[in-house]
Amino acid sequence: MNVLLVGSGGREDAIARKIRETDTLYSVIMNDNPSIIKLSRDVIDYSTDSQKIVDFARKNKIDIAFIGPDGVLETDLVDRLSENHIPVASPTQKAAKIETSKEYMRSLMKKYRIRGDIENTVITNSEYLKEFFHENEGEYAVKPIGLTGGKGVKVMGLQLNGTAEAMAYASEILERDGKVLLEKRETGEEFSIQAFTDGTHIAFMPVVQDYKRLYEDDLGPNTGGMGSISDKNFTLPFITIDSVNDARNILRKIVNSMKEDGNTFKGVMYGQFMDTSHGVKVIEVNARFADPESINVLTLFKSNLVDVFLDIYSGTLKENLKFLDKATVLKYIVPPGYGIKPVESELVIKDGIESDNFKLYYSSVSGTLNRVKTSKSRALALIGIGDSIYEASDIVEDKLKYISGDYYIRHDIGTEQMLTRKIRGQ
Ligand code: GLY
Numbered sequence: 001m002n003v004l005l006v007g008s009g010g011r012e013d014a015i016a017r018k019i020r021e022t023d024t025l026y027s028v029i030m031n032d033n034p035s036i037i038k039l040s041r042d043v044i045d046y047s048t049d050s051q052k053i054v055d056f057a058r059k060n061k062i063d064i065a066f067i068g069p070d071g072v073l074e075t076d077l078v079d080r081l082s083e084n085h086i087p088v089a090s091p092t093q094k095a096a097k098i099e100t101s102k103e104y105m106r107s108l109m110k111k112y113r114i115r116g117d118i119e120n121t122v123i124t125n126s127e128y129l130k131e132f133f134h135e136n137e138g139e140y141a142v143k144p145i146g147l148t149g150g151k152g153v154k155v156m157g158l159q160l161n162g163t164a165e166a167m168a169y170a171s172e173i174l175e176r177d178g179k180v181l182l183e184k185r186e187t188g189e190e191f192s193i194q195a196f197t198d199g200t201h202i203a204f205m206p207v208v209q210d211y212k213r214l215y216e217d218d219l220g221p222n223t224g225g226m227g228s229i230s231d232k233n234f235t236l237p238f239i240t241i242d243s244v245n246d247a248r249n250i251l252r253k254i255v256n257s258m259k260e261d262g263n264t265f266k267g268v269m270y271g272q273f274m275d276t277s278h279g280v281k282v283i284e285v286n287a288r289f290a291d292p293e294s295i296n297v298l299t300l301f302k303s304n305l306v307d308v309f310l311d312i313y314s315g316t317l318k319e320n321l322k323f324l325d326k327a328t329v330l331k332y333i334v335p336p337g338y339g340i341k342p343v344e345s346e347l348v349i350k351d352g353i354e355s356d357n358f359k360l361y362y363s364s365v366s367g368t369l370n371r372v373k374t375s376k377s378r379a380l381a382l383i384g385i386g387d388s389i390y391e392a393s394d395i396v397e398d399k400l401k402y403i404s405g406d407y408y409i410r411h412d413i414g415t416e417q418m419l420t421r422k423i424r425g426q
Contacts, residue, residue: 001022001023001024001063001064001306001310002023002024002026002060002061002062002063003019003023003024003025003026003062003063003064003065003066003306003309004026004027004028004053004056004057004060004062004064004065004066004086005019005025005026005027005028005036005065005066005068006027006028006046006053006065006066006067006068006069006072006077007028007029007030007067007068007069007072008027008029008030008031008032008033008036008046008364009030009033009068009069009291009363009364009377009378010291010292010295010332010361010362010363010378010380010381011068011289011290011291011292011294011295012027012033012036012068013033013035013036013361013362013363013381014294014295014298014299014361014381015066015068015289015294015298015305016035016036016039016040017035017039017298017361018298018301018305019039019305019306020039021304021305022304022305022306022307023306024041025039025040025041026040026041026042026043026056026057026060026062027039027040027042027043027044028043028044028045028046028053028056029043029044029045029046030045030046030069031364031365031366031375032366032367033362033363033364033365033366034362034365034366034367034368034369034372035361035362035369036362038369041060042056042060044056046072048075050075050076050077050080050081051080053077053080053081054080054081054084054086057081057084057086058084058086062086062087063087063310064087064088064089064306064309064310064313065081065086065087065088065089065090066088066089066090066267066309067088067090067267067288068288068289068291069288070096070099070100070147070286070287070288071147073090073091073093073096073099073100073287073288074093074096074100074146074147075093076093078090078091078092078093078096079092079093087310087313088266088313089266089267089308089309089310089312089313090266090267090268090287090288091265091266091267091287094263095258095263095264095265095266095267095287096287097263098254098258098265098269098285098286098287099147099284099285099286099287099288100146100147100287101145101146102143102144102145102146102181102284103122103145103179103181105282105284105285106120106122106181108254108257108258108261109254109282111257111261112253112257112260112261114250114253114254114257114282115246115249115250115253115279115280116246116247116250116273116279116280116281116282117281117282118183118184118186118281118282118283119183119184120181120182120183120184121181121182122145122179122180122181122182123170123174123179123180123181123182124174124178124179125174126171126174129167129170129171129174129180130167132182133163133166133167138184138185139155139156139157139184139185140155140156140166140182140183140184140185141153141154141155141156141182141183141184141185142154142155142156142160142166142169142170142173142180142181142182143173143180143181143182143183144173144177144180144181145177145179145180145181146177149224151221151222151223151224152173153222154166154169155185156185157185159221159222170182186274186276186281186283187274187276188274188275188276188277188281189209189238189239189274189275189422190209190210190272190273190274190275190283191207191208191209191236191239191243191244191247191272191273191274191275192207192208192209192210192228192270192271192272192273192290192293193205193207193208193244193247193248193251193270193271193273194208194268194269194270194271194289194290194293194294194297195248195251195255195268195269195270195271196267196268196308196312196317196321197255197265197266197267197268197269197312197317198266198311198312198313198314198315198316198317199255199258199259199264199265199266199315200255200259200315200317201315201316201317201318201319202251202252202255202269202317202319203308203317203318203319203320203321204234204248204251205297205301205321205323206230206231206234206235206296206297206300206323207230207231207234207235207236207239207244207247208228208229208230208290208293208296208297209228209229209230209236210225210227210228210272210290210292210293211225211226211227211228211410211413212224212225212226213226214226214338214339214340214410215410216410216411216412217412220339221339221340223334223338223339223378224291224377224378225290225291225292225293225332225378226331226332226334226409226410226413227292227329227330227331227332227410227413227414228292228293228295228296228329228330228413229296229327229328229329229330229389229392229393229413229414230293230296230297230300230327230328231327231388231389232325232326232327232387233325234323237389237419237422237423238419238422238423238425239275240275243273243275243280246279246280247271247273247280250271250273250280250282251269251271251285254269254271254285255269265287266312266313267287267288267312268287268288268289268294269285269286269287270285270286270287270288270289270290270293271284271285271286272284272285272286272290292330292332292381295330295361295381295383296328296330296383297323299328299359299383299385300323300324300326300328300385301321301322301323301324302322302323302324303321303322308321324385326385326386326387326392327385327386327387327388327389327391327392328383328384328385328386328392329383329384329386329389329392329393329395329396329413329414330381330382330383330384330396330413331381331382331393331396331409331410331411331413331414332363332378332379332380332381332382332409332410333347333378333379333380333381333382333403333407333408333409334374334377334378334379334407334408334409335374335375335376335377335379335406335407335408336406336407336408337408338376338377338378338408342376342377343376343406344373344374344375344376345373345374345405345406345407346367346371346372346373346374346405346406347365347371347372347374347379347380347403347404347405347407348370348371348403348404348405349369349370349371349372349380349402349403350370350402350403351370352402353399353402353403356385357384357385357386357392357395358382358383358384358385358395358396358399359383359385360380360381360382360383360399361380361381361383362379362380362381363377363378363379363380363381364376364377364378364379365379365380374407379407380403382396382399382400382409383396384396384399389414389419390414390415390416390419392414393413393414393415396414397411
């Protein structure tokens with residue numbers, strides 16, 4: 001099979017490696033990712049002109065296409081590929097609204113009475129914004145309606161200090177976008193569940209926890225994600241199986257409701273949930289694999305990914321996909337100053353870094369497999385595979401000796417100290 005992959009981050013490197021286990025890869029890239037370039041039979045640079053990608057797909061007789069990044073799912077690319085009879089295992093522009101419009105996601109949850117919704121309101125004028133904060137006590141998350149790259153959401157008590165700051169940030173979004181979403185602040189452990197779906201069947205992947213905050217101990221500004229962990233048995237030591245099942249039922253209901261709504265979703269759906277004292281709540285629903293969480297699950301994935309893509313397209317997805325029963329810990333190496341004032345740097349990677357229990361994925365970098373130039377975004381994803389989360393974390397730490405250059409990494413992800421704190425609920 002000839003498979004087209006759009007995207008060139010760490011997530012797409014993980015997808016590309018799975019594709020190459022069985023089939024031939026053609027890639028559309030945004031940066032000269034050395035791993036993806038090496039794996040691909042041919043590559044072109046990404047263009048917002050979808051026709052260029054359609055032409056590349058036709059020239060290479062693509063049997064199935066898959067899109068990685070949210071920004072591309074927001075364009076007409078999937079629709080244009082489909083119109084040109086190129087099979088795609090990603091959602092249409094309209095179905096991707098489950099991620100690209102948080103207003104659509106909340107209205108769908110309300111319309112179909114889907115459990116896990118959070119008290120929320122969309123505000124479209126500044127008078128009502130003032131009234132809202134005057135009349136409503138408590139803390140809120142202030143969110144743009146559209147894509148934020150993981151960095152646009154600010155929460156009172158975390159990034160926003162008090163009502164005045166929340167109102168100022170909400171006004172800024174309102175002025176820029178004409179709308180702002182306010183959601184009641186919830187507290188609890190967050191977790192991600194990704195699932196393949198053909199619009200009817202749904203196949204769940206192991207639960208992952210993503211660490212978005214820049215600094216150790218979950219402090220500092222939000223980033224695209226500094227690392228992520230997964231455990232054996234599809235769950236995490238601090239999330240109960242009941243909460244996992246609730247979250248899965250919510251995702252299933254979202255998929256069914258979209259179908260009923262005449263907006264069938266095909267592809268990978270990723271729910272970000274919070275385990276609160278009054279049940280599992282939906283923080284976000286996304287129309288794609290998560291980054292970094294996809295790397296955890298794809299490293300464990302034992303089924304044939306291209307067959308899954310073909311089954312998504314043809315509506316014959318099997319629900320019992322196979323994953324290795326191991327724990328994983330991923331830590332992203334990022335350029336110095338990342339998330340605040342990043343500076344590009346160069347990293348040297350010694351041969352022999354990969355082993356049965358460790359993989360290295362390339363993200364926003366260019367260069368060669370042994371010497372990369374970073375951009376201002378995440379550079380290298382290091383993932384350890386072990387019998388426990390601590391063991392997987394230690395494997396990553398041990399492999400750092402193979403990498404030299406200026407970088408920043410959160411060492412605390414997956415350590416015994418972090419896990420103990422979470423299990424005790426501190
Ligand atoms: N893990 C964050 C994201 O993929 O949006």
